[in-house]
Amino acid sequence: MTGHxxxxxxxxxxxxxxxxxxxxxxxxxxxxxxxAVVVRGPSGAGKSTFLYAxxxxxxPETGQIRWGETDIAPLPEPARAxxxxxxxxxxxxxxxxxxxxxxxxxxxxxxxxxxxxxxxRIRDRAAAExxxxxxxxxxxxxxxxxxxGERQRIAVAxxxxxxxxxxxxxxPTASLDRDNADRLARDLVTLARTEGRTLIAVSHDPxxxxxxxxxxxxxxxxxxxAADG
Amino acid sequence: MDEIYHALPNWAQDVLVTLGLLTPLxxxxxxxxxxxxVGPLLLGLLRRQVWISAVFTALIAVSVxxxxxxxxxxxxxxxxxxRAADKxxxxxxxxxxxxxxxxxxxxxxxxxxxxxxxxTYAEIAxxxxxxxxxxxxxxxxxxxxxxxxxxxGFVDHLSEGLxxxxxFTAEDEAIAGARVALEIGDSFAPAxxxxxxxxxxxxxxxxxxxxxxxxxxxxxxDRALMVPIESVWSVHGLxxxxxxxxxxxxxxxxxxxxxxxxxxxxxxxxxxxxxYSLQAEFSTAQTMAFFPGSVLARLHALMGDIRQVMSxxxxxxxxxxxxxxxxxxxxxxxxxxxxxxxxRALGAPRRFVFALTWSYAATLILTGAAIGLLLGIAxxxxxxxxxxxxxxxxxxxxxxxxxxxxxxxxVSLTGLLALLPAYLTMTRPVITDLxx
Ligand SMILES: Nc1ncnc2c1ncn2[C@@H]1O[C@H](COP(=O)(O)OP(=O)(O)O)[C@@H](O)[C@H]1O
Ligand SMILES: [Mg+2]
Numbered sequence: 001m002t003g004h005x006x007x008x009x010x011x012x013x014x015x016x017x018x019x020x021x022x023x024x025x026x027x028x029x030x031x032x033x034x035x036a037v038v039v040r041g042p043s044g045a046g047k048s049t050f051l052y053a054x055x056x057x058x059x060p061e062t063g064q065i066r067w068g069e070t071d072i073a074p075l076p077e078p079a080r081a082x083x084x085x086x087x088x089x090x091x092x093x094x095x096x097x098x099x100x101x102x103x104x105x106x107x108x109x110x111x112x113x114x115x116x117x118x119x120x121r122i123r124d125r126a127a128a129e130x131x132x133x134x135x136x137x138x139x140x141x142x143x144x145x146x147x148x149g150e151r152q153r154i155a156v157a158x159x160x161x162x163x164x165x166x167x168x169x170x171x172p173t174a175s176l177d178r179d180n181a182d183r184l185a186r187d188l189v190t191l192a193r194t195e196g197r198t199l200i201a202v203s204h205d206p207x208x209x210x211x212x213x214x215x216x217x218x219x220x221x222x223x224x225x226a227a228d229g
Numbered sequence: 230m231d232e233i234y235h236a237l238p239n240w241a242q243d244v245l246v247t248l249g250l251l252t253p254l255x256x257x258x259x260x261x262x263x264x265x266x267v268g269p270l271l272l273g274l275l276r277r278q279v280w281i282s283a284v285f286t287a288l289i290a291v292s293v294x295x296x297x298x299x300x301x302x303x304x305x306x307x308x309x310x311x312r313a314a315d316k317x318x319x320x321x322x323x324x325x326x327x328x329x330x331x332x333x334x335x336x337x338x339x340x341x342x343x344x345x346x347x348x349t350y351a352e353i354a355x356x357x358x359x360x361x362x363x364x365x366x367x368x369x370x371x372x373x374x375x376x377x378x379x380x381x382g383f384v385d386h387l388s389e390g391l392x393x394x395x396x397f398t399a400e401d402e403a404i405a406g407a408r409v410a411l412e413i414g415d416s417f418a419p420a421x422x423x424x425x426x427x428x429x430x431x432x433x434x435x436x437x438x439x440x441x442x443x444x445x446x447x448x449x450x451d452r453a454l455m456v457p458i459e460s461v462w463s464v465h466g467l468x469x470x471x472x473x474x475x476x477x478x479x480x481x482x483x484x485x486x487x488x489x490x491x492x493x494x495x496x497x498x499x500x501x502x503x504x505y506s507l508q509a510e511f512s513t514a515q516t517m518a519f520f521p522g523s524v525l526a527r528l529h530a531l532m533g534d535i536r537q538v539m540s541x542x543x544x545x546x547x548x549x550x551x552x553x554x555x556x557x558x559x560x561x562x563x564x565x566x567x568x569x570x571x572x573r574a575l576g577a578p579r580r581f582v583f584a585l586t587w588s589y590a591a592t593l594i595l596t597g598a599a600i601g602l603l604l605g606i607a608x609x610x611x612x613x614x615x616x617x618x619x620x621x622x623x624x625x626x627x628x629x630x631x632x633x634x635x636x637x638x639x640v641s642l643t644g645l646l647a648l649l650p651a652y653l654t655m656t657r658p659v660i661t662d663l664x665x
Contacts, residue, residue, distance in 0.1 A: 057574055058660050078579055085576030092663075096571050100273035109572075112266045113581040119266075158575070 004165045005034040005198045006068040006087065008054070013063030013073070015046075015053050015221075023049045024221045026063070031214075033068075033165075036189050036199040038208050041218035047202040048093075050218060051168050054200065055090055056080030067166065085110065089159030091169035091188075097151050097158070099144035103135055106143050107157040126161035133157055133187060149180030156184065160191060167192055169201040173208065182207045243630040250637035254644040258591065261584045261651075270572075274565065274589050281561060285554050286597040292550035293601025293639060296543035297632035298608040302624075303536055304631065305613055307529050309624040313448035314521040316387050318504050319496040321345065321353055324517045328528070331521045334365060334493040336622070337375050337449045339423050347488025349516060353496060354481060356510075358503040361386055364470075364483070364491035366461035369419040374409050376419045376437075376454045378461030380480045383495060384443070387450060394441030400460040400469075400479060403437040407444055408451040408621065415439045417454070419464065435464050447623030462489050543635075551643045558590050558650045569654055570662030583655045590647035598640045605632065 008031040015024040024046045031037055041047050052058045054065060056072045057080075065073045067087065072080050084090070097106045107126035111119040130136055133153040138146075143154060152172060159167060169188060173181035185207035192199035201208055209215060217224040234242060275282050314335050322330040323343035332338040354362045363386075366378025381396040384404050394413045397404055405411045418436045421428040437456055445451055457479045459469040467489035475484075496518075498504040504520070511518035562569070569582050606628050613624040 052660050055574075057663075081573060081576050081578060084574075085578075088576065090574060092571075092574075096567075096663075098270065098273055098568065098571075100276050101269055105269055109575065110577075112270060113572075113577045115264070 004068070005196045006165050007031065007033040008166075008198065008200075009064070009066040010054075011064045011066075013053065013065065014061045015049055015058060016061050017049075022221060024053060024060075026050075026223050029216075029223060031198065031200065033198055034193075034196045035213040036192055036211065037201070037214045037216060038212040039200065039202045039216045039218060040204060040209070045218045046221040047218050048170055049221070050223075051090075051170050051200065051202055055088055055168050056084055085114070085162070087164055088166045088168060089162060089164040091152070091155050091159045091167070091172045093171040093174055097143045097154050100142055102140040103130060103138045103143060103146065103150075103154050103157075104140075106154050107161050109158055110162050121163075122161050125163055126157055129157035129160045129191075130154070132191070149176045149184070152176060152180070152184060153187075156188065156191075165197055167197050167199045167201075169199070169203075171202050171204070173203060173205045181205055185211065243634070247630070247633055247637045250634060250641055252641075254591075254641040257645060257648065258588075261580075261587050261648075265581050265584050267581075267585045267588050270585055271588050271592065274568075274585070275592065278561065278564070281557075282593060285557055285593045286600065288550050288554055289594060289597025289643075290601035290604055292547045293598050293636055294604035294608055296547055296635055296639070297602055297605030297628075298612070299539050299543050300632050300635060301605060301609040301627065301629060302612050303532075303539065304629055305609065305624040305627070306616065306622075307532070309447065309616075309622045311522065311525055311529075313446075313622050314525050316446075316448075317495060317521045318498060319508055319518060320493050320521055321496055321511050321516055321518045322493040324514070327517065327519045327524050330493055330517070331519070331524050333367065334495065335448075335521045336620075337367075337377065337453055339367065339375070342492035344490030344492055345494060345516065346490055347483065347485035350483065350488055350491060350494055351485040353494050353511065354483070356507065358499050358507060359496055360499045361495075361497035362481075363495045364458050364488075365493050365495065366458045367492065368423075368465070369421060369461065370423040371417045371419055371454055372410075374406070374452050374454050375423055376403075376456055376461070377450075378456055378458035379495075380458060382480065384441075384455050386497065387446065388443040390444075391441045392444040394439070397440055397455075397457055398479065400457050400463065401435070401437055402440045402457070404441040404443060404455040405439045406451040406453045406455070407442065407446070409454060411439045411454070413439050413442060419454075419456075421465075433464075435460075445623075449621040452621045458491075547639055551639075551646060554593070554643070555590075555646055555650060558593075558647065559653065562586055562650055562654045566654070566657060566662040567665050570657065570659050573659045574663055579655045583651045586654045587647055587651035590650065591644050594640055594643045594647065598636050602628070602632065602636050 010026050010029040013024065013026040014022065017023045039047050039050065053060050056075070060073050063073055064071045070083060072083055075083065098109070104127060107130050108123045111122040114122060133156060135150060135153055135157065143151060146154065152175065156172070172188060173184050176184060185205055188199065188201065189211040317335050320330060320334050323345050325343055329340050330342060333340045333342055350364060353359060361382055363380045363383030367375065369376035384396060391404065392407065411417060416436045416438045459479050463469045468487040470483040470488050472484040472487050496507060498507050508518045508520065572582055573579065616622065616624045
C-alpha cells in the first residue's frame with residue numbers, strides 16, 4: 001500500500017453503457033490530493049457510474065483518469081484491479097459484506113488475496129479501524145447478525161484496512177437511520193482528513209455536504225461545479 | 230524409466246499410477262491456489278449453498294459408487310469363482326460339455342452327466358503320474374445340502390486338514406461342510422434327489438453320522454455333506470465298488486468289475502507338467518480331460534466383453550454426471566456472481582476469484598469421490614454377501630487398485646473440467662454483476 005493521498009485529473013472522459021448509450025461525459029476535472037469532495041445529483045444521473053469509472057471498475061470509452069502519475073483509463077482490467085487494491089478503498093451503497101464471515105474477517109478480506117507480507121498489516125489495521133468505528137470486541141459473530149448501520153461500518157473498516165490514499169464511497173449513509181448516518185458521515189470525513197486521504201463520496205446527506213471541501217453536481221451524466229461548494 | 234518401473238513391486242507400481250493420475254489435479258491445484266488463502270470464503274460459500282452443495286456431492290458420489298462398485302464386484306466374482314476351483318487341478322469325465330461337467334464337479338450344480346466306467350477309472354488310478362484320484366457320487370441330499378460321495382483322500386485334499394473330528398472310515402460316516410448345520414455326532418438320513426424333488430425316506434432307515442467338520446473353503450463344498458462313495462452306490466442298490474474279496478476298508482482301490490461308474494474323476498498329478506501330460510493323454514474319444522481353471526478363464530474372457538461394456542457404461546455415467554455437475558456449477562456461479570463481483574470490485578485479482586470458484590468445485594468433486602468410494606465398497610460388500618448367500622462362492626469385496634485408479638482419474642479429469650466454469654466467472658463484467 002502506498003497510502004499517499006493522490007491528486008485526481010480527469011479529461012475528455014466518456015463512458016457508454018449497453019447499447020451505446022452515453023452515461024457519463026467529463027471534459028475536465030481536477031481534485032486536489034487530500035480533499036473531501038461530495039458528488040450530488042438526481043437518481044440515474046450517473047453518479048455511481050462516475051465513481052466506478054474513477055475506481056477503474058468500468059473501462060471508459062475515451063479520456064484519461066489520472067491518479068497521481070498513473071492514468072488508469074487505458075490499463076487492462078487486472079492492472080486496474082491491482083491499482084484499486086493498492087490505492088483505493090471503496091464503500092458501496094448497500095453495505096455489501098460477506099454474511100458468513102465475521103466482522104474482522106470481512107474487514108480484513110484483502111488479506112485473503114494479498115501477498116503474505118501484507119497480510120498481518122491488513123489484519124491489524126482492519127482491527128484498528130473496527131475499533132475506531134466502535135465495532136471492537138464483536139468477536140466471531142457472523143456478519144448477518146449485525147444491523148445495517150453496523151454492516152456499513154464493517155464495510156468502511158474494510159475500505160480503510162488497506163491504508164488507501166483514496167476513499168470512494170457511493171451513498172454510504174443512504175441505507176442508515178439518521179443517527180447512524182450522521183455518525184458515519186462524521187467518521188468518514190474525519191478518517192480521511194486525519195490521515196490526509198482523498199475522499200470522493202456520492203451522497204444526498206446534508207451531514208456530508210456540510211463537511212465537504214467541495215461539492216460537485218452531476219446532471220444527465222455531466223459535471224457541474226456547485227456554486228455553494 | 231521403463232525398466233525401473235517394471236522392477237518395482239506391484240503395490241509400488243499401483244501407487245505410482247495413482248499419483249500419476251492425480252498429478253494433473255495436484256499441479257493445477259497448486260498453481261491455481263498459490264499465494265491465496267481461499268479457506269474462509271470457501272467455507273462461507275459451502276455454508277451458504279449447503280443444500281445445493283450436498284446435492285452435487287451426492288450426485289458425484291453415486292456415480293463414483295456405481296463405477297467402483299461394478300469393478301470391485303466383477304473382480305471379486307472372478308476371483309471367488311477361481312478360488313473355488315483352486316483345488317480342482319484336472320477333471321476327467323465322459324465326453325460332453327466341459328462347462329456342465331465343471332459346474333457339477335466343482336460347483337456341485339446338479340446335472341445329468343454320462344458316466345466313466347470302471348475300466349477307465351482304473352486306468353486313471355493306475356497311471357504312474359497320478360498322485361490322487363477320486364470318484365464322485367451325486368444325487369442325494371439332506372435339506373439343502375447335497376450329499377456327495379467321494380473318498381477320504383479327496384476330502385483331505387479339499388480341506389487341507391479337517392477343522393474338527395476325523396476322516397470317515399465307515400460307510401455310515403460323513404464329513405460336514407463348514408456351513409452345514411450339523412455338528413460332530415449328529416445323524417442325518419439322506420433323501421433321494423435334491424431340492425423340491427427330493428424323496429424323503431427313499432433310502433429306508435439308512436442314516437449317516439457326522440464324524441468330521443471341514444474348514445471354510447469359500448466354495449459350494451462348504452454347504453455339502455461328504456460321504457464314502459461306497460455308501461452312495463449301496464443305498465442306490467448298486468455294487469459298492471469292491472469285489473467279493475474286499476477287506477472292508479472303504480476307499481481305493483476299487484474293483485473295475487464292481488465299479489458302477491462316476492460322472493467325473495477328480496485328478497491330482499504329481500507335478501504341473503504331469504497335469505498337462507495327463508490332460509493330453511486322457512483327451513480321447515472315450516474321455517474328456519480339462520482344467521477347471523482354464524474353462525473358468527475362458528468363461529471369464531467371455532465375461533470380459535461384458536466387463537468392458539460395464540466399464541464403458543460406468544465411464545459414460547460418470548461423464549454424464551460430471552457434465553451435469555459442471556452445468557450446475559455454472560448456474561451456481563451465477564448465483565454467486567454478486568459476491569464474486571464484490572471481491573473483484575474490492576480489487577481482488579481475477580485469479581483469486583478463479584481460485585475460489587475452482588476450489589469450490591474441487592471440494593465438491595473430492596468429497597463426492599471419497600464418499601462414492603466408500604459407498605462403492607459398501608455396495609459391493611452387500612452384493613458380495615448376497616452372491617455368497619446364494620452360491621456359497623465367497624466373493625471378496627475389497628477396495629482394489631483399479632477402483633482407486635478409476636476414482637483418481639475421475640477426480641483429475643473433473644478437476645480439470647472445473648477450470649472451465651471457474652474461468653467463465655473470471656470473465657464476467659464486474660459492475661453488471663455487482664448491480665445484480
Ligand atoms: N451497463 C449499463 N448500460 C446502460 N445503462 C446503464 C448501465 N449501467 C447503468 N445504466 C444507466 O445509467 C444511468 C446512470 O446510472 P447510475 O450511475 O447508477 O446513476 P446514479 O448512481 O446517479 O443513480 C441510469 O439511467 C442507469 O439506468
Ligand atoms: Mg447510484
